[in-house]
Amino acid sequence: MLPEDTKAWAALALRNLPQSALVELLRAFGGPADVLSATAAKLRNVVADPIASRVTAQVDEAVLARAHAWLEVPGHRLVAWGDPHYPQALLALGHSPPVLYYVGNPDLLNARSLAIVGSRSATAQGTDNARAFASALSDAGLVIVSGLALGIDGAAHEGALNARAGTLAVVGTGLDRVYPARHRDLAHRIAARGGLLSEFAPGTPPRDFHFPQRNRLISGLSQGVLVVEATLHSGSLITARYAGEQGRDVFAIPGSIHSPLSKGCHKLIREGAKLVETAQDVLEEMGLALPAPGLQSATGAPMSEGAVLDALGGDPVDVDTLVDRTGLAADEVIVQLTRLALEGDVASLPGGRWQRRK
């Protein structure tokens, strides 16, 4: 049986609420189950009517049942905001999905990583380059993140799969529906040796508008994005744009001025992306010139759990009080509270208040 908290996060995520509204609701009511059990009247005190209606609306039971069934499979997991494995890199962005569906080694979610992306219709030289860079950079300690697409993405996963730090595939469908079908075998090998991740519930089919959202997750998870080959209309340029907005490094491999598959990379370089010729160039730009001594299992982002626990004191307090006491942002306080609740250190009380358990 799935923990109630997992079910509540899965059900709440299906409401597809704006992050700011979700933060307000968790702030007011406590955990995800508290939000879901709140009355319509109480919800409307916190968020606008259309948002409140989305919380109280019936969700398709078949969809929820499919998610539950997927999560029951050993090795499948839901990584929610409160989970210690939730990627710190995404939290820092301020637009992170509340849950991630995941199969694989959860340590990869907070490892130092680099996205390698590019065109689906790559040249043979392009896929060779993707494979070689991915293999060398994974060996140097970077998890290689990509989108499981044909062409450059697949070659990047292949190159990193048997290398030191491994690979993470971020897909735009439910994890029970591998897309493209030609990558079914690759997806299974990634799930076994790396990680396969989606913000979409099991059963979600491929939809055009999901792919830009997936691309934002790829860049958000990574410390940098390397574009290997891309036309001027490639989705990789969207990933690179997100990366720039998210403060990530953007790298691009140049090529012949007569190849349409180099034009996207050249555009990025003209706009400020770093031209790289070797994996070593990437490592130097990232300040990682020497291979890391071991797989980094955390980004080193400061953990604020201690501060939140200290700020709780003995009496029940609400999130706003903790925001005042810690100086942290409300969403960060909520993430830490749900994490502490999972660890049994705090309990959520009615009225959005929280109390220490020990």
Added chain:
Amino acid sequence: MLPEDTKAWAALALRNLPQSALVELLRAFGGPADVLSATAAKLRNVVADPIASRVTAQVDEAVLARAHAWLEVPGHRLVAWGDPHYPQALLALGHSPPVLYYVGNPDLLNARSLAIVGSRSATAQGTDNARAFASALSDAGLVIVSGLALGIDGAAHEGALNARAGTLAVVGTGLDRVYPARHRDLAHRIAARGGLLSEFAPGTPPRDFHFPQRNRLISGLSQGVLVVEATLHSGSLITARYAGEQGRDVFAIPGSIHSPLSKGCHKLIREGAKLVETAQDVLEEMGLALPAPGLQSATGAPMSEGAVLDALGGDPVDVDTLVDRTGLAADEVIVQLTRLALEGDVASLPGGRWQRRK
């Protein structure tokens, strides 16, 4: 017979004086003939002893005779600081050679221009690119400047030779010694339809240390430098470095990360050169997106002759007085005075003073 002034400039240039010393001497004595006829004692009042000794030292009469013989040939000319055809772009640098030996259309010396340079051992794609860019950019109104070397240089000259604005070859030997020999026919065609230029006297053989000096002239004459293909050890990177120091635009064409002949270009791009894929990219970066309406025969640099002439007044004055009156630099005042003297508007008097003639 050659004009006395031409002979004096040729003889003075053979002394190979530092520019600052030459400016001081012209400032003190007037024109080049005045400097050469000054006594050693008077020279030592103006410049350090070793410089004074270089002025009074005998120059090889055979060398001078060879220069005179070359200059007697119709179409051959000496373009000295005072010559209205002397390139304004070089004057602005502050380290321009006092004389240039030249064959060809003198209007090209002050036309809007772009250097196209690269490796001697270029690929077939590289020479194709050089030829195509040179042809398109010459048609757009830019004189294509290069160094007559094998490979990229030769292809750039070939591409521009029959296009609208033509081409200028800057060589590191005397103009009677075409180097490399394989480009003898090309050099003749350039002399007939474009321009062939050297700061070295006729008879000067190829010498390693002359080529960097030649490269500085190539970049100095041009508003920008385009590097087509270059290894990391190519002399083209020296030209590009001069161009950067001289405030010129630097452009580079990218290529495969596996080609040694692209590594120099990639290095330049990483250091700030503009990656270009098309001739149009170059024109846009130079603010010349549309083909110019006609061949530009001047850079549009402000002419200061009027100011110098106005500042002369009625009485003889020295250069320092003119510097005070005009606010111009001493070398610029001297350049304008020698130009006005050639036009018959001013006369140089003993003691480095100048007077209006009308």
